[in-house]
Amino acid sequence: MSATSADDSLARLLAEPALEVAPRLLGSVFWSGRVGVRLTEVEAYHGQGQDPGSHAHRGRSARNGSMFEDAGTLYVYLSYGIHRCVNIVCGPEGYASGVLLRAGEVVAGLDEARSRRTTSRSPADLARGPGRLGSALGIELGDDGSRLVDDAPGQEARFRLRLPSAPLGPVAAGPRVGVSGHAGGDAFPWRFSLEGDPTVSPYRAAVSRRRGGA
DNA sequence: TAGAAGATAGGA
């Protein structure tokens, strides 16, 4: 039995551009220790100068350094000063593209996820939205730059990914959530989700901050 | 050094 074939397929997938990788991550189970989340919603972000919505658009900075690492690195950042969001870096090394994990269904470690997400009112709420997903998985800022490996028997790494073994249902594509810099809104339909899944987060346009008026 | 915006969540 070859234990490396599955590992190779994950590495091969993550070497592709983010726009190819993102929809193909749907249905995978992302593991953080004993908690597993089946991904139902993701977004693709491209690299420097390619994508005005990307944290890497204006080049490398203190925050986004891990986006410039090789495929399979995790990019974790603090969102709105509160939430920890997770990306899987993909594409050619140095291209700084990645896939934001936006939502999923908790399929293992339910008690642990629940204890971290005490405000959730239903199982579908546990990881519906990128901040909630990060919280349910116990992601911390110190996890930025961690490696993601294939979830194979005997694999002891904390962060693992199991690609789907069966075909998925229909995939929906649309504009990314809360991202400005879109000319008309549909210039970057790089959000992908499993159609009709209850754990997919609702769409919201980018917030325009209005404080104290004009 | 200062100001504004940001890949959100939760509550009214």
Place this chain on the structure above:
DNA sequence: CCTATCTTCTAG
């Protein structure tokens, strides 16, 4: 619908 929350980035 509104606001808490605070880091990061950009301009001056």
